[in-house]
Amino acid sequence: MIIEPQQIALWQPVVDKIYERFGVVCVLSRYCVFQSQATPLTELPAKYFEDPLQLTIHSNHIKSYCEAAIESQPNHDLAELDFQLLVMPSKQIFGGISWQPTLVLTEEQRVEFNHELTSFIEDIKGYICQQYNEFIADETSARVQLEDIDPISVQSFIDAHEEHVWVKDLNGVYLACNRSVEKAWNMSNSDIVGKTDEQLFDTRTAQMFHETDQKAILRGVRTSVSECESFDAFRNKVWLETYKAPLRDKQGQTIGVIGVSRNIAKHKEAEEQLLLAASVFRNAVEGVVITDHLGNITDTNESFTRITGYNKDEVLGQNPRILRSGRHDEQFYKKMWNTLIVQGKWHGEIWNRRKNGSIFPQAITISAVYGDNNEIRYFVAVFADISDQKQTEEKLKNLAYFDPLTQLPNRMQFLSSLEQELNHARRNQTKLAVIFIDVDFFKNINDSLGHIIGDEIIIELGRRFTYTLAQDDVLARLGGDEFVVMLPNVSGTDYVSSTINRLRSVFEKPFLVAQSEPVRLSASMGVSIYPNDADDHDSLLLNADSAMHRAKSDGRNNFAFYNESMTKASVEQLKLQNALHQALVEFQFELHYQPKICLKQTGSLGLEALIRWHHPQLGQVSPADFIPLAEEIGLIWDIGLWVLNEACTQGVRWLNSGFSFDRISVNVASLQLQRADFVDEVMKVLLNTGLPAKHLELEITESCMMNHPEEIINVLKTLGNMGIAISIDDFGTGYSSLNYLKKLPIDILKIDQSFMRDIPDDGNNAAIAKAIIAMGHAMNLKVIAEGVETKQQAEFLIANGCDYAQGYLYSKPKSADDITHDSSIGVRGC
Numbered sequence: 001m002i003i004e005p006q007q008i009a010l011w012q013p014v015v016d017k018i019y020e021r022f023g024v025v026c027v028l029s030r031y032c033v034f035q036s037q038a039t040p041l042t043e044l045p046a047k048y049f050e051d052p053l054q055l056t057i058h059s060n061h062i063k064s065y066c067e068a069a070i071e072s073q074p075n076h077d078l079a080e081l082d083f084q085l086l087v088m089p090s091k092q093i094f095g096g097i098s099w100q101p102t103l104v105l106t107e108e109q110r111v112e113f114n115h116e117l118t119s120f121i122e123d124i125k126g127y128i129c130q131q132y133n134e135f136i137a138d139e140t141s142a143r144v145q146l147e148d149i150d151p152i153s154v155q156s157f158i159d160a161h162e163e164h165v166w167v168k169d170l171n172g173v174y175l176a177c178n179r180s181v182e183k184a185w186n187m188s189n190s191d192i193v194g195k196t197d198e199q200l201f202d203t204r205t206a207q208m209f210h211e212t213d214q215k216a217i218l219r220g221v222r223t224s225v226s227e228c229e230s231f232d233a234f235r236n237k238v239w240l241e242t243y244k245a246p247l248r249d250k251q252g253q254t255i256g257v258i259g260v261s262r263n264i265a266k267h268k269e270a271e272e273q274l275l276l277a278a279s280v281f282r283n284a285v286e287g288v289v290i291t292d293h294l295g296n297i298t299d300t301n302e303s304f305t306r307i308t309g310y311n312k313d314e315v316l317g318q319n320p321r322i323l324r325s326g327r328h329d330e331q332f333y334k335k336m337w338n339t340l341i342v343q344g345k346w347h348g349e350i351w352n353r354r355k356n357g358s359i360f361p362q363a364i365t366i367s368a369v370y371g372d373n374n375e376i377r378y379f380v381a382v383f384a385d386i387s388d389q390k391q392t393e394e395k396l397k398n399l400a401y402f403d404p405l406t407q408l409p410n411r412m413q414f415l416s417s418l419e420q421e422l423n424h425a426r427r428n429q430t431k432l433a434v435i436f437i438d439v440d441f442f443k444n445i446n447d448s449l450g451h452i453i454g455d456e457i458i459i460e461l462g463r464r465f466t467y468t469l470a471q472d473d474v475l476a477r478l479g480g481d482e483f484v485v486m487l488p489n490v491s492g493t494d495y496v497s498s499t500i501n502r503l504r505s506v507f508e509k510p511f512l513v514a515q516s517e518p519v520r521l522s523a524s525m526g527v528s529i530y531p532n533d534a535d536d537h538d539s540l541l542l543n544a545d546s547a548m549h550r551a552k553s554d555g556r557n558n559f560a561f562y563n564e565s566m567t568k569a570s571v572e573q574l575k576l577q578n579a580l581h582q583a584l585v586e587f588q589f590e591l592h593y594q595p596k597i598c599l600k601q602t603g604s605l606g607l608e609a610l611i612r613w614h615h616p617q618l619g620q621v622s623p624a625d626f627i628p629l630a631e632e633i634g635l636i637w638d639i640g641l642w643v644l645n646e647a648c649t650q651g652v653r654w655l656n657s658g659f660s661f662d663r664i665s666v667n668v669a670s671l672q673l674q675r676a677d678f679v680d681e682v683m684k685v686l687l688n689t690g691l692p693a694k695h696l697e698l699e700i701t702e703s704c705m706m707n708h709p710e711e712i713i714n715v716l717k718t719l720g721n722m723g724i725a726i727s728i729d730d731f732g733t734g735y736s737s738l739n740y741l742k743k744l745p746i747d748i749l750k751i752d753q754s755f756m757r758d759i760p761d762d763g764n765n766a767a768i769a770k771a772i773i774a775m776g777h778a779m780n781l782k783v784i785a786e787g788v789e790t791k792q793q794a795e796f797l798i799a800n801g802c803d804y805a806q807g808y809l810y811s812k813p814k815s816a817d818d819i820t821h822d823s824s825i826g827v828r829g830c
């Protein structure tokens, strides 16, 4: 049975009845699928459009079934298939039982629907035939009855309708119209009836009306002729939809045309909403997937394709399960579905797999869409690809827990790992070691070679440490040149020592850096052990740090195991630090002076100013203890200035009192020299005190040259040009670069007192001292030896041509008063 388009209007009541009885939607598939999808669908009553999405989806299904059928059976009679395909049952008819139409290829190679549907269709077929017959019979009897109806009753019948209703004969003369028409056209019934459109309207309108009358008459069926926006009597905007149908006499001859216009504003509004929704769906940046209540995909948007890589056609009818990444277990999905069914909504993050196999995270909201009977009809999932967001989160996490330079764990991450391992150690009563590593003099690398090279070395160091450690050991960078290692589950100190040896061995090979000589480094390491030295992570780290400082003060390139006295030492250090700040304010410092003796003639060359600190409680504190601390805490600049000022003031005092001396030497710390205003400050002091520059000598240590040597050379040159003498203190103990030495405007080399020890018995020291004297002279410098305590040492120095000496043999450092009154100190230049 094939329904022709002309018969659609005729069939309308039949379709309606089928809908009422079976709750099915009859779609004239032959036309909607193979000819024009739109035409037959718009012919259906409005109720079929209540859920147009469903209708569309169904029509898609039909299309794919038909295509499948055609493909599998090219010679199959499509007309036969036609009917089967145009029946789309709604769920209710199966009492909510889920029903999935499937095509079955029978033994006779026929394409059929599954049994359930086939019998259902047979059922409908029978019913439709019966309805059709009844309809034809009803229609015939209705026509007969209509003839008997009083025309006045027909008028009141049409007047009862809000729609505009009018009737014209074949000549276009109005036979009747209802009140709505009168109102809308603002004319009375008598003005209209008996007139033609030409008499009532302008020519263009009349012509248009006439044309549409003809269209309906020619087609012989009810025909939609226009949809237009207009205004009602109250100037409200309305949408009018006009249908025209031929008017037939008893013999079935067309004798005129009936017109009906109705306000479809609501329908338009819905259509508008629908268009809007469709546009949102199409253009959403988020991927959208719609599934039926069974979870079969019925639609997707373009973003879905962009994000997942799947085209719509590839996924239609599939379950979204195809996107699963395997990252979530069944429990996860179970929970998700439970929430979805119970609450109607689920929101969360899911890792899914794209078509190309890559896995990506998505933030997704799935909502259930309910039908009139509160049953779930669809699921709509809206999701966004949050790969970028996840990456940023990961980066932030990385920044929070990992050192960006070496990619090693940072302090935070280390402490958390340490905490975990400590818990483990507590439970299992095992031991754990923390090794604190600090690279010796690393600041000098940064200062002299720059931070980029410094960073390269740190990265390389991290790499080297990593290679030496076992898999379970944890290496972290705490910052700067500080690293820390945790050794979980250590059996004893032997294991720790062997690890330390391995860690130290990484320094055996020099670090090769661009555009510079290979750099040799060493490190100081400190160890603390759980449970012996501390039982919480902070204390373990602190104690390993204290041990490292001990290793450092023991001469660097060393390691030390923590002991309790170290904690005491750090406490002392802290006390000292606080006291040092007070010392300057409370004038607790004093200068002592030690004469420098001329070995070639009798007399003194000058005096070295040495700071003394007498603290009211701590007593006398050695400069060897507090000067390095002052350097560390940044007080050295203020202290240094105080010393310079004091020494120059005393020098002027002596000169004014007739106490002559060649030069007063003042120790200058490396950090002082690095200050840009150092030269200015020295000039200021000389100006303020009035000491002639030729009476001042500045003692700098070799290590000063390690940082920015070129700049230091310039500073020293300026000072030298002012007439100030420069001497190199502790010569031979540090960074001896002859290359720089020869460029320096220095006057004197000072042999470090460590080389004076046991001279002349100590062959090595004697050889070094001799070499320094010879080298100094070769460079046209004077040489002074410090720490001379014995006559033998003095004789050795004289025998080897040393110029000056300083030491207890001649005089201990003394107060200015004592120096002034010590007649043994015959001060004169030599």
Ligand SMILES: Nc1nc2c(ncn2[C@@H]2O[C@@H]3COP(=O)(O)O[C@H]4[C@@H](O)[C@H](n5cnc6c(=O)[nH]c(N)nc65)O[C@@H]4COP(=O)(O)O[C@H]3[C@H]2O)c(=O)[nH]1
Pocket (backbone or CB within 6 Å): 594, 609, 610, 611, 622, 623, 624, 627, 640, 643, 666, 667, 668, 669, 729, 730, 753, 786, 787, 788, 789, 806, 807, 808, 809, 813
């Ligand atoms: N065993 C022995 N020692 C001798 C002998 N002759 C002198 N000394 C000591 O050796 C140190 C020489 O000073 P330094 O090498 O510049 O070493 C100095 C210097 O580096 C630093 N220092 C002292 N005063 C100042 C200062 O005003 N500024 C700066 N920046 N550093 C200072 O503190 C260090 C220690 O100073 P002091 O304790 O005064 O120690 C002085 C001095 O008292 C001797 O025959 N035998």
